[in-house]
Amino acid sequence: MKKSSRTRAPCWLPFGQAIAPLLSPAGLSAALLLSPRLTRAWAEVVATYWGRLERLGGLDLTQPLYVLDFTPGDGTFAAAFVQALQAEMQGRGMVGWPVRHVLCAPDTDAAADPSAQPRLQALRAQGVVDWARWNGRTGHPLLLGAQRAPLFGVRNPVVSLSAGGLSRLQQDLYAVHHGQLLRARAAAMPLRDRGRGHALALDWQPVELADIGSAPVAAALARYRESLVSAPFLLSEPALALAEAVQDFSARGYLILASDRGIACESRLRQGCLGAPEEINGPIELPVNFNALAMQQENAGARVANLALGQDDWVVHIASRNNVAEQDDASWAHLVGLAQRAHPSDLSWRTRPMQTCGASEMLYRLRDSGFDPQTLQRIAQCADSVELDCRAAEESQLREGILQAWDHTAANARQPHMCLSLAQLLCRLRDWTQAEAVLDSAALSGDKTGVRAATWLRAKIEAATGRTARALWRSRRLLAGTPADPEAARWVEVLHTRAAQWADHPWYHPGIAGEDDLLLEPLDELHYDDFLHHFRDPEIATSAGLPPIDTAAALQDYCEDAHAAHGADLAIVHRRRGFVGSVGMRRAGDMAHVYFWIGTDHQGRGFCAPAVGLMLALLRNAGVRHCFASMISGNARSARVLRRSGFVEIERGSGQDQGLDFLHLPLTPSAACGERATASRLLRQLFAALQCPMDDQSRGPIVTSPEFLAHGTT
Numbered sequence: 001m002k003k004s005s006r007t008r009a010p011c012w013l014p015f016g017q018a019i020a021p022l023l024s025p026a027g028l029s030a031a032l033l034l035s036p037r038l039t040r041a042w043a044e045v046v047a048t049y050w051g052r053l054e055r056l057g058g059l060d061l062t063q064p065l066y067v068l069d070f071t072p073g074d075g076t077f078a079a080a081f082v083q084a085l086q087a088e089m090q091g092r093g094m095v096g097w098p099v100r101h102v103l104c105a106p107d108t109d110a111a112a113d114p115s116a117q118p119r120l121q122a123l124r125a126q127g128v129v130d131w132a133r134w135n136g137r138t139g140h141p142l143l144l145g146a147q148r149a150p151l152f153g154v155r156n157p158v159v160s161l162s163a164g165g166l167s168r169l170q171q172d173l174y175a176v177h178h179g180q181l182l183r184a185r186a187a188a189m190p191l192r193d194r195g196r197g198h199a200l201a202l203d204w205q206p207v208e209l210a211d212i213g214s215a216p217v218a219a220a221l222a223r224y225r226e227s228l229v230s231a232p233f234l235l236s237e238p239a240l241a242l243a244e245a246v247q248d249f250s251a252r253g254y255l256i257l258a259s260d261r262g263i264a265c266e267s268r269l270r271q272g273c274l275g276a277p278e279e280i281n282g283p284i285e286l287p288v289n290f291n292a293l294a295m296q297q298e299n300a301g302a303r304v305a306n307l308a309l310g311q312d313d314w315v316v317h318i319a320s321r322n323n324v325a326e327q328d329d330a331s332w333a334h335l336v337g338l339a340q341r342a343h344p345s346d347l348s349w350r351t352r353p354m355q356t357c358g359a360s361e362m363l364y365r366l367r368d369s370g371f372d373p374q375t376l377q378r379i380a381q382c383a384d385s386v387e388l389d390c391r392a393a394e395e396s397q398l399r400e401g402i403l404q405a406w407d408h409t410a411a412n413a414r415q416p417h418m419c420l421s422l423a424q425l426l427c428r429l430r431d432w433t434q435a436e437a438v439l440d441s442a443a444l445s446g447d448k449t450g451v452r453a454a455t456w457l458r459a460k461i462e463a464a465t466g467r468t469a470r471a472l473w474r475s476r477r478l479l480a481g482t483p484a485d486p487e488a489a490r491w492v493e494v495l496h497t498r499a500a501q502w503a504d505h506p507w508y509h510p511g512i513a514g515e516d517d518l519l520l521e522p523l524d525e526l527h528y529d530d531f532l533h534h535f536r537d538p539e540i541a542t543s544a545g546l547p548p549i550d551t552a553a554a555l556q557d558y559c560e561d562a563h564a565a566h567g568a569d570l571a572i573v574h575r576r577r578g579f580v581g582s583v584g585m586r587r588a589g590d591m592a593h594v595y596f597w598i599g600t601d602h603q604g605r606g607f608c609a610p611a612v613g614l615m616l617a618l619l620r621n622a623g624v625r626h627c628f629a630s631m632i633s634g635n636a637r638s639a640r641v642l643r644r645s646g647f648v649e650i651e652r653g654s655g656q657d658q659g660l661d662f663l664h665l666p667l668t669p670s671a672a673c674g675e676r677a678t679a680s681r682l683l684r685q686l687f688a689a690l691q692c693p694m695d696d697q698s699r700g701p702i703v704t705s706p707e708f709l710a711h712g713t714t
Contacts, residue, residue, distance in 0.1 A: 047089050366398075523570060
């Protein structure tokens with residue numbers, strides 16, 4: 001933390017209390033949130049939701065249809081939304097339905113009646129608009145109007161809206177660090193040498209799940225303790241409590257729509273995007289942990305979608321649960337598609353040259369156009385020059401957006417060169433299966449240049465998805481047609497070298513290294529780009545015990561060092577998804593130490609255990625008798641994989657690194673150790689042979705790094 005002159009000693013408070021005076025009182029920009037685009041989209045979602053339930057007999061139209069509005073402000077959003085909803089329902093013939101729009105304010109708000117705004121008077125006189133108070137800590141009770149009548153157990157599914165309201169609720173800062181849960185206390189101290197502004201100091205304290213009073217917060221922390229290695233993150237107890245309360249208001253289900261700046265996916269948490277700022281130079285807005293909100297509602301049986309929009313992590317959140325009839329995939333996809341239209345529209349994005357687009361802006365334009373085929377055609381025209389971001393969540397959403405626009409494109413409008421450009425862009429986005437599908441739809445007969453480009457692209461797709469022999473055959477045919485092409489000659493040479501190296505490898509056998517859709521390949525230069533793309537998450541290196549690798553040169557040096565240590569790193573390749581991770585080993589005699597990792601995009605799909613199994617089969621065939629592995633204590637995911645593969649934890653010696661667990665697996669019956677101490681002795685011999693003795697006392701225990709937890713970087 002930067003040094004500064006402070007006027008007083010730190011006064012440590014819970015993070016949420018310390019940061020509350022520094023939060024922006026205005027909330028998010030009304031020009032962005034309260035747009036006609038958002039109100040129209042949400043009105044269409046709500047009307048569609050009610051219309052389906054009415055057809056299923058799930059609505060009682062003699063009872064009110066409650067819309068609980070948790071949006072702060074002066075009634076602008078409520079007036080616009082009610083008007084848009086009335087117009088939408090009238091167009092659908094839903095006339096006379098008893099809608100009650102309830103403006104909900106926390107009990108700490110000073111305003112006596114949030115519905116007493118001039119623009120809402122006419123709607124209030126009609127009985128359409130009402131108001132209520134709710135407890136900011138628990139979400140209960142919801143007390144309607146001046147009579148403060150409690151609302152619960154209503155006869156119809158409840159709709160809940162929040163445009164910019166969640167970011168105004170109190171948030172606390174937690175962290176997971178190598179299996180340990182931590183909670184932050186904070187002190188915000190004025191910066192004397194900066195004029196206005198504060199330095200934020202953090203004091204991290206261990207916390208146990210049993211000490212967490214809120215069940216939703218405890219559930220989120222338990223999930224993060226299993227899935228994160230070392231990362232800070234914000235959690236809003238009032239937001240989780242509010243969502244839980246909405247579930248309880250109606251026994252028949254609910255629909256939640258929210259829009260705010262925040263984080264939608266866990267990979268963004270790993271990058272420290274929900275950490276605390278180091279300095280605060282004015283009123284700030286804290287992003288919302290929509291990932292935790294989604295987990296909570298999925299645990300309650302809801303269907304949830306977090307739509308991360310734009311380059312500033314703008315999230316539109318939609319969740320639906322009803323006890324009338326299970327929501328089918330088609331109706332849910334329709335609701336999500338309608339909600340996608342709710343992001344703020346900015347005309348300046350439409351007028352900027354398409355050549356300057358990155359992945360986030362391209363996604364924005366697709367969504368802003370309603371996935372219009374003409375926008376897709378403009379994107380295809382500059383697919384070669386677009387700069388792709390390194391954020392997997394956005395690239396994944398861009399792939400989905402391209403395919404949605406592709407589905408909207410009539411078959412006769414899919415021009416060959418458009419198909420080629422889109423297939424090339426999908427290859428850069430590592431969506432090999434869809435790239436092949438787009439190529440298959442390209443009518444290229446008679447176009448020699450197009451046929452050549454498509455053949456070249458197919459060869460690259462095959463090489464990336466474990467079909468090297470097929471790629472080499474196709475590339476040789478390509479080179480035969482244009483023998484003077486240096487790029488084709490270079491490509492054929494690279495593929496031929498790969499095939500020759502595999503054939504001469506001392507212990508790699510393709511017949512053993514493949515099973516179903518997964519196979520292992522010795523890591524080479526054709527894997528480097530994919531390796532670096534998936535390895536960019538710093539948590540991967542931490543959990544796998546690997547050094548940071550961020551350039552092709554560093555990766556090549558790492559592979560050469562592995563070869564010198566009688567080891568190797570193999571790429572885990574899926575026949576449709578391509579490169580998904582890596583498994584490696586270091587060997588000494590008949591003993592080996594293995595390690596593995598899966599890229600963030602592909603975690604949770606069951607790739608790890610089969611890949612480890614294939615590596616063990618290769619080692620067993622190569623004469624290795626004892627296989628060892630290590631993992632950070634508390635890493636539940638690695639523990640499941642290793643124990644499922646047959647590894648057993650061995651006795652910990654006094655000189656072993658604190659914070660690590662070591663496991664052993666005999667690969668032959670004769671290698672079974674009678675005692676765990678014997679396995680520990682063999683492990684020491686292996687590490688000594690690999691020139692990294694475990695008795696090196698200079699390597700102390702793994703300790704908590706406050707700097708890392710504060711900023712999300714090592």
